[in-house]
Amino acid sequence: xxxxxxxxxxxxxxxxxxxxxxxxxxxxxxxxxxxxxxxxxxxxxxxxxxxxxxxxxxxxxxxxxxxxxxxxxxxxxxxxxxxxxxxxxxxxxxxxxxxxxxxxxxxxxxxxxxxxxxxxxxxxxxxxxxxxxxxxxxxxxxxxxxxxxxxxxxxxxxxxxxxxxxxxxxxxxxxxxxxxxxxxxxxxxxxxxxxxxxxxxxxxxxxxxxxxxxxxxxxxxxxxxxxxxxxxxxxxxxxxxxxxxxxxxxxxxxxxxxxxxxxxxxxxxxxxxxxxxxxxxxxxxxxxxxxxxxxxxxxxxxxxxxxxxxxxxxxxxxxxxxxxxxxxxxxxxxxxxxxx
Amino acid sequence: xxxxxxxxxxxxxxxxxxxxxxxxxxxxxxxxxxxxxxxxxxxxxxxxxxxxxxxxxxxxxxxxxxxxxxxxxxxxxxxxxxxxxxxxxxxxxxxxxxxxxxxxxxxxxxxxxxxxxxxxxxxxxxxxxxxxxxxxxxxxxxxxxxxxxxxxxxxxxxxxxxxxxxxxxxxxxxxxxxxxxxxxxxxxxxxxxxxxxxxxxxxxxxxxxxxxxxxxxxxxxxxxxxxxxxxxxxxxxxxxxxxxxxxxxxxxxxxxxxxxxxxxxxxxxxxxxxxxxxxxxxxxxxx
Amino acid sequence: xxxxxxxxxxxxxxxxxxxxxxxxxxxxxxxxxxxxxxxxxxxxxxxxxxxxxxxxxxxxxxxxxxxxxxxxxxxxxxxxxxxxxxxxxxxxxxxxxxxxxxxxxxxxxxxxxxxxxxxxxxxxxxxxxxxxxxxxxxxxxxxxxxxxxxxxxxxxxxxxxxxxxxxxxxxxxxxxxxxxxxxxxxxxxxxxxxxxxxxxxxxxxxxxxxxxxxxxxxxxxxxxxxxxxxxxxxxxxxxxxxxxxxxxxxxxxxxxxxxxxxxxxxxxxxxxxxxxxxxxxxxxxxxxxxxxxxxxxxxxxxxxxxxxxxxxxxxxxxxxxxxxxxxxxxxxxxxxxxxxxxxxxxxxxxxxxxxx
Ligand SMILES: Nc1ncnc2c1ncn2[C@@H]1O[C@H](COP(=O)(O)OP(=O)(O)O)[C@@H](O)[C@H]1O
Ligand SMILES: [Mg+2]
Numbered sequence: 001x002x003x004x005x006x007x008x009x010x011x012x013x014x015x016x017x018x019x020x021x022x023x024x025x026x027x028x029x030x031x032x033x034x035x036x037x038x039x040x041x042x043x044x045x046x047x048x049x050x051x052x053x054x055x056x057x058x059x060x061x062x063x064x065x066x067x068x069x070x071x072x073x074x075x076x077x078x079x080x081x082x083x084x085x086x087x088x089x090x091x092x093x094x095x096x097x098x099x100x101x102x103x104x105x106x107x108x109x110x111x112x113x114x115x116x117x118x119x120x121x122x123x124x125x126x127x128x129x130x131x132x133x134x135x136x137x138x139x140x141x142x143x144x145x146x147x148x149x150x151x152x153x154x155x156x157x158x159x160x161x162x163x164x165x166x167x168x169x170x171x172x173x174x175x176x177x178x179x180x181x182x183x184x185x186x187x188x189x190x191x192x193x194x195x196x197x198x199x200x201x202x203x204x205x206x207x208x209x210x211x212x213x214x215x216x217x218x219x220x221x222x223x224x225x226x227x228x229x230x231x232x233x234x235x236x237x238x239x240x241x242x243x244x245x246x247x248x249x250x251x252x253x254x255x256x257x258x259x260x261x262x263x264x265x266x267x268x269x270x271x272x273x274x275x276x277x278x279x280x281x282x283x284x285x286x287x288x289x290x291x292x293x294x295x296x297x298x299x300x301x302x303x304x305x306x307x308x309x310x311x312x313x314x315x316x317x318x319x320x321x322x323x324x325x326x327x328x329x330x331x332x333x334x335x336x337x338x339x340x
Numbered sequence: 341x342x343x344x345x346x347x348x349x350x351x352x353x354x355x356x357x358x359x360x361x362x363x364x365x366x367x368x369x370x371x372x373x374x375x376x377x378x379x380x381x382x383x384x385x386x387x388x389x390x391x392x393x394x395x396x397x398x399x400x401x402x403x404x405x406x407x408x409x410x411x412x413x414x415x416x417x418x419x420x421x422x423x424x425x426x427x428x429x430x431x432x433x434x435x436x437x438x439x440x441x442x443x444x445x446x447x448x449x450x451x452x453x454x455x456x457x458x459x460x461x462x463x464x465x466x467x468x469x470x471x472x473x474x475x476x477x478x479x480x481x482x483x484x485x486x487x488x489x490x491x492x493x494x495x496x497x498x499x500x501x502x503x504x505x506x507x508x509x510x511x512x513x514x515x516x517x518x519x520x521x522x523x524x525x526x527x528x529x530x531x532x533x534x535x536x537x538x539x540x541x542x543x544x545x546x547x548x549x550x551x552x553x554x555x556x557x558x559x560x561x562x563x564x565x566x567x568x569x570x571x572x573x574x575x576x577x578x579x580x581x582x583x584x585x586x587x588x589x590x591x592x593x594x595x596x597x598x599x600x601x602x603x604x605x606x607x608x609x610x611x612x613x614x615x616x617x618x619x620x621x622x623x624x625x626x627x
Numbered sequence: 628x629x630x631x632x633x634x635x636x637x638x639x640x641x642x643x644x645x646x647x648x649x650x651x652x653x654x655x656x657x658x659x660x661x662x663x664x665x666x667x668x669x670x671x672x673x674x675x676x677x678x679x680x681x682x683x684x685x686x687x688x689x690x691x692x693x694x695x696x697x698x699x700x701x702x703x704x705x706x707x708x709x710x711x712x713x714x715x716x717x718x719x720x721x722x723x724x725x726x727x728x729x730x731x732x733x734x735x736x737x738x739x740x741x742x743x744x745x746x747x748x749x750x751x752x753x754x755x756x757x758x759x760x761x762x763x764x765x766x767x768x769x770x771x772x773x774x775x776x777x778x779x780x781x782x783x784x785x786x787x788x789x790x791x792x793x794x795x796x797x798x799x800x801x802x803x804x805x806x807x808x809x810x811x812x813x814x815x816x817x818x819x820x821x822x823x824x825x826x827x828x829x830x831x832x833x834x835x836x837x838x839x840x841x842x843x844x845x846x847x848x849x850x851x852x853x854x855x856x857x858x859x860x861x862x863x864x865x866x867x868x869x870x871x872x873x874x875x876x877x878x879x880x881x882x883x884x885x886x887x888x889x890x891x892x893x894x895x896x897x898x899x900x901x902x903x904x905x906x907x908x909x910x911x912x913x914x915x916x917x918x919x920x921x922x923x924x925x926x927x928x929x930x931x932x933x934x935x936x937x938x939x940x941x942x943x944x945x946x947x948x949x950x951x952x953x954x955x956x957x958x959x960x961x962x963x964x965x966x967x968x969x970x971x972x973x974x975x976x977x978x979x980x981x982x983x
Contacts, residue, residue, distance in 0.1 A: 064588050071385075071591075091591075095385060155488070162589050199491040199573025206570065209461065214470045215490060215573075327590035335403055338574045340492075522711035528698045529677055529705045530725030530776060540724070544715045622715075 025266040026054040027080035027259075030066050033059035034205070035229070039286045047273050053266045062203065063088040064162065070097050070256060077258045080267040083124070087165035087319045089252040093120045094323075099255040105268035108275035111293045116250060123250030124274050125289040128224040128306050129164065130241035137217035144242045145175050148220050149189075153196045158216030160201050161333045164249060166322055168221040169329060174245055180321045183329065190337045193220075200338055211237070223249070224305070228288030231305060241306045245315035251289070369604070376597035386593060394598035404582065408603055411578040412610070414493065415561035418500045422557050423550070425501070426508025431542075433509070434516045452506040456566045463499045463571060464490060491573025499567035504560050508553045515549025516542065544621075551618035555611055562607060579603050628655035629689050629779035629812050631676065636684035638671050638836075645671050647836045648684065653814065658806050660823035661816045663833035664859070669816040670708075672833075673782045676814065677703050688779060699728075704773030704781045704811075708788065710765050712757035718768050719744070719753035725776035743771040746805070763794050770802075774809065781806075781813045787822065799826055820860050824848065832856050850979065857905040857981050864911075864952040868904045868980070870896050877975040880904065884948035888924045892980025902980035910977035911954040913942060916968045923972040928952065930967040944971055 031040060037057055044055040060066035063084040070079060070092055077097075084092075092098050098120040103109055109117065116123035131142055139152055148157060159168055172193070173179055173186025198216050201207045204226045210216045211227075222239070230237055253274065255267045273279055280296035283289065288302050290311075298308075376394055379387035398404050429448075433441050451459065466472045467489040474486040489495060519542060527537045565580040572578075577585075579599065587596035631653040638646040645668050653659050661669045674680045678698040685692050693701060712721050722743050726736040744750055747767040757765055766786060773781060786802070787795045803826050806813050817823050823830045824844040832839045832847060832855075840852035851857035858865060868880040868888065877889045878896055882904075890904055918925065928944035931951070942954045942963060952971055956963075963969070 062588075064591075068588050068591070162585075199575065201574070202569055213464060213468055215464070215468055327586075327592055330585070330590055331403075334577075340575055520709070520711060522707045522709060523713060525677075525679055525698075526705065526707060526711040526713075526772075527724070527728075528679075529701075529703055530772070531699050531702065531728035532724075533699055533728075536728060541713060 024052055024054060025262055026056060027263050027266045027270065028056045028058050028078060029081050029083075029270070030058045030060055030069065030079040031083040032062070032204075035286070039283065043274075043279060043282065047270060050273075051266075051269055053269060055270055060084075062162075064165075067092055071095065077256050079256045080259050080263050081253060081255055081270055083251055083253050085164065086123075086250055086252055086317070087323055089121045089254050090319045091323055092254065093118070097257060099257045099264055101255065101271075102268060105265065106272045106275065108272050108293065111277075111295050112275060113292070113294065116292050118252075121252035121254045122271060122275065123252050123292050124271075125251050125280070125284055125287070125292055127249045127251060127287065127289045128239075128241050129167070129247035129249055130222060130224060130239055130306075131218060131220060132211065132222040132224075132227050132237060132239045133218040134211060134214065134236055135238050136236045137214060142218070142238075142240055144244075145171060148196065148218070149193055151195075153218060155196065155198050156217035157193070157196045157220045158198055158201055158207065158210055158218065159220045160207065161330060161338070162202060163204075163207075163221060163223070164247075165319070166326055166329055167247060167317065169333065170317060170322065171221055171247065174315065180318055180325075183325070187332060187336060190333070194337065197337075221247075225287040225289060228301070231288070231301070239305050243307075243313055246311055246313050248290075248311060248314045250292075372597045372600055375593050376601045378594050380592050380594045391594075394594040395602070397595055398599045398602060404599070407577065407579045407582040408599075408606065410576075411562055411564075411580075411603075412606070414497055414500070414578070415558050415564075418497050418504065418561045419554060419558045421497075421501050422504045422508045422561075423554060426505050426553065426557075427512055427546075427550070429505065430509045430512040430516055433513050448506040448509055451503075456503065457570070459503050460499050460566050460570045463495070463502055467495050467498060467571075490571060491575055493572075493576045495571040495573075496564070496568045496576045496578075499571040500561045500564055503567065504557045507556050507560055511549040511553035511556070512546060513549075515546045519545045547618065547622045551615070551622060554618075555614055558614070559607070559611070628810055630655045630657075631780055631812065631814075632687040632690075633672075633675070634685045634687065636672075636675055636682050636686065638668070638675060638680055638682045645836050646675070646682070649836075649838055651831060651838060651841065653812060655812055656810045658803070658813045658815065658826065658828045660827035660830045661814060661833060662820060662823040662830050662859075663818065663839075665818055667833045668836040669818075669833060670784055671836075673705065673784055673814065673816060676780065676782060677701065677705055702776060702778050704776060704778035706766075706769045706773050706781070706783045706786045708784045708786070710757075710769040712765055712768055712772070714757055716756075717753065718749060718755050718757070718760070721757065721768055722753075722771045722775050724772060729776065739775055743775045747771045762790050763798065766790065766798065770805075774811065779812065781811045783813065783815045785816050785818065788817070788819070795822075802826070824860075832859065834859070851905060851981055854903045854905075854981050854983050857903070857979070861907060862953055863905045863907050864950075865903045865905050865981075866950050868902055870898050870900045870902065870980070872898050878980060880980065882948060882950065886926065886946075886948060888978060889975035890924075890978030890980050891976055893982075896980060902982060905979045905981050906952065906973055906977060908941070908953040908955040910973045911952060912972045913944075913954055913956055913963070914970045914972050916970055918970045918972065920972060923974055924978060925970055925972045926952075928969050928971050930963050930965050930969060932965055933963055944969060946971065 029040070029044070037059065040057055044057065048054050058079060060069060066082060066084050067088040070077070070082060073079065074097065100119050101122065106122070109122065112122065131145070131148065133142055137156065140150070147153070161168060169183065169186045169190065170180045172189040173183050176185030176189040178185035199210070201210060204223065207216075207219050207222065208226055211219055224239055227237060227239060231239060253271055255264060255271065259267075274283070275293055277293055277296045280291040280293045281299070284291045284296070285299040288299060288305065290298065290302075375386065377390050377392070379389055379391045379393060381387040429444065433444055464471065468474070469486045469490065471489070473489055477483045477487060523541050523545070524537050527541045532540060563580050564578050565584065568576050568578040568581055583596045583599050583603070586592050586599065633649050633651040635648045635650055636646055637644065637648045649672070661672055663669055671680065675682045676686060678696065678701050685694055687693065713724065716724065719740050722740045723736050726739055740753070744753055747770060749764065749767055749771060752760065752764060757768065760768065769786070787798050790798060799822060815827065827844060829841060829843055830847050831841045834855050840847055840856045847856065847860055851860060854865060857863050866882060868882055868890075870892070871879045871881050871887070873879065874889065878892050879887060879889055880902070881887050888904065892902060896902065916927070926946040928946045931943040931945050934941040938957065940956045942956055944952050944954060946952055954971060
């Protein structure tokens with residue numbers, strides 16, 4: 001009897017404690033690891049100091065992995081806010097996994113161009129795509145996508161099909177006069193490039209490592225953010241953003257459906273924080289990205305590496321078409337391109 | 341009554357974690373099994389109904405079955421190579437001095453506890469375009485251009501072999517150490533030379549350790565993911581790479597599940613046959 | 628038949644000297660027991676003979692040194708303490724092992740194996756694995772395997788120590804008969820003195836890496852060469868004494884308390900020398916408190932305790948001056964009890980003076 005009494009008192013105390021802490025909302029933020037974590041950690045702390053909302057960072061191996069996680073958690077969502085890439089954000093939206101954004105909770109949206117906003121996502125930053133290469137291992141200056149087919153690059157180019165959801169193939173199709181809607185020229189151009197291909201990589205860290213140890217002299221389609229910190233006047237790496245077309249990947253942020261009104265509001269608050277001028281300049285400075293907020297300044301180091309905004313000739317990939325054909329193309333790619 | 345309840349409770353708390361693990365494991369396998377029969381609705385969505393389409397897609401295409409066959413082939417011959425290397429190391433450890441034995445153990449354990457990725461990159465330092473092997477070949481003038489030692493089957497096999505050696509050494513070393521030293525003395529007194537002592541006494545009695553190690557290494561090799569991923573350069577993907585790619589990149593869960601189910605079933609059959617073969621060879625050595 | 632000789636054999640493990648320059652000759656067809664407490668170096672002697680350990684000095688077989696001959700060519704038969712049967716080989720394969728190593732024809736090997744199975748009463752067990760045999764059967768297989776190769780010498784390292792008492796006694800007889808029949812020179816290691824006394828032609832008593840005494844069982848028992856042997860073999864009452872002088876071929880000596888006794892001892896003894904007086908229990912007679920016999924050593928004593936064992940009673944008495952004596956009384960016994968006053972008596976020839 002005595003024991004039961006004590007237990008009841010303790011349970012009551014625990015309930016009160018729980019109620020007390022319930023005021024402090026916690027949200028889960030799914031994003032990439034490594035340098036991204038180092039970047040977001042101080043921002044999350046700053047945000048918590050300002051709002052009292054605690055943000056837990058959850059790591060995805062890649063945008064596709066993030067999509068896999070969100071999909072698997074469909075019935076019991078664990079993520080509140082998710083930063084990924086356009087193709088995965090669109091796939092998640094199509095699968096009905098995402099909440100419709102509430103512009104009234106995002107005051108900073110007024111400074112973001114309309115093109116960066118969809119009903120379920122806001123592009124927070126834009127990341128430049130292009131060719132990155134080792135100046136010491138490439139005997140000429142690479143300027144254009146067509147240079148990837150230069151015979152002097154025999155056995156020197158590293159590629160990946162999965163990077164940006166098949167964008168390498170789309171680029172090849174555009175070079176060959178086609179597009180994602182007319183992919184045949186892409187496969188033809190890729191077959192033509194085979195003598196130049198040294199190998200294929202699957203993850204961002206692999207591409208960095210292979211360029212560093214010289215296994216690849218060129219990454220044929222590269223994400224600037226992965227190499228940004230290694231660039232500079234003394235670096236033997238050089239990044240080119242070829243014109244016609246330019247590839248620019250938005251980093252869309254989305255809010256996951258089904259986490260409750262309170263968490264959803266907190267997630268909006270965090271998203272709005274990321275769109276603030278201060279956060280934008282910090283974020284883009286760390287990755288060499290282009291801010292979405294028009295009032296934020298371009299990072300100093302980026303001047304020269306990419307053309308001055310506003311960027312022209314940015315290719316607008318139809319992700320609906322790519323997503324629908326992704327698996328089929330991958331099979332062909334494996335059989336026709338990724339084989340000797 | 342009270343004591344009985346308590347001990348039952350204690351037993352339950354002891355068994356619970358293991359049971360949970362096993363249940364979770366079989367639960368996952370069950371989900372995999374069920375999903376392999378569902379139609380795919382594209383981009384990670386599953387349809388309703390029952391279909392063998394994924395099995396047909398996997399088994400019906402030599403390109404896909406090739407991943408499994410290729411994986412089995414490389415697992416078989418890398419296991420054989422690792423067996424020879426591992427046995428030599430383990431046998432040497434039973435003969436050498438205490439310090440040498442300690443040194444070998446430390447090297448193997450450091451290797452063992454180093455992350456796969458780092459171990460695999462270490463292989464690259466040797467086989468890479470600017471690796472030790474190519475530098476040496478160029479220095480002695482055997483080749484002008486660096487040879488393509490990486491991003492092929494040879495590199496993948498080398499990676500598997502080098503990372504698997506510790507799994508082979510320790511079980512074999514254990515069974516070698518368990519051999520009664522007097523058995524060697526007895527064989528010697530009966531006129532056996534060193535070579536015959538090894539083949540007639542030591543080797544047969546080490547077979548239980550060999551059997552365990554061979555199964556471990558075979559499974560390790562067959563399920564390689566990082567070695568083909570990093571050292572194969574996309575040209576020698578194995579079955580685990582295919583399943584991962586289908587599940588994560590193509591989001592085709594039923595296909596990935598069907599490929600996984602077929603692979604697990606094939607593996608079970610192979611391991612069963614291996615065990616059976618070893619049991620015949622081991623007869624009489626159980627102590 | 629073959630003889631063996633150890634000449635100044637010494638073995639050292641690091642700084643630990645295990646054998647201190649031993650010399651020992653074993654005659655052809657002799658059955659020699661190496662007897663000593665555990666750790667005294669018995670197994671090491673066998674290991675030297677088999678060539679398993681490096682040693683200083685020399686081992687000779689039929690007068691020729693075999694120090695340079697490696698083990699596998701010495702052809703010596705060994706039965707190990709734990710038998711060391713090959714667990715993965717059948718009984719027949721175990722017995723055939725040494726024959727195969729010698730490269731004999733399969734048919735000849737088969738015949739020899741059959742012969743051995745017969746000799747050691749292992750008929751019908753040829754196809755079994757060692758793990759399926761009893762201890763006694765395993766022991767016989769080990770023996771069969773060792774003698775199948777027709778070795779010049781058979782070494783047995785405590786072969787019976789893991790058998791139970793009854794089986795052990797059976798095997799002692801069997802082994803001894805087998806050895807006589809085959810006529811093989813045999814070195815038998817044991818720490819069991821009864822076993823050594825019962826089986827051996829001669830016994831070499833070892834202690835601390837040295838041979839203490841070599842002789843027939845009777846010699847060892849009746850004339851122990853020193854205190855260790857007297858104490859280790861059989862039971863004996865040992866008391867420090869000093870030689871006083873000689874009388875009629877025996878020595879007069881005195882105990883610490885002044886009691887005068889007579890005993891036999893080495894001719895080299897001289898007055899004043901310190902010895903131990905050893906008397907076997909069966910030599911001591913228990914007599915009435917008033918018994919007198921000038922031809923015997925007679926002491927007053929009080930019974931301490933009595934252990935009745937059927938045919939014999941072990942009686943411990945405390946003599947005047949405090950010394951304890953172990954005595955035996957045969958037959959149903961007088962039903963003595965503690966505290967009883969008695970006299971103990973023994974002939975001077977049954978008291979032996981042994982050096983420290
Ligand atoms: N391999 C060895 N290394 C070091 N000391 C040993 C070794 N083998 C035996 N000894 C030592 O030598 C002494 C004699 O051993 P052993 O001949 O086996 O005695 P036992 O009379 O009991 O057969 C023992 O003190 C033992 O500890
Ligand atoms: Mg011993």
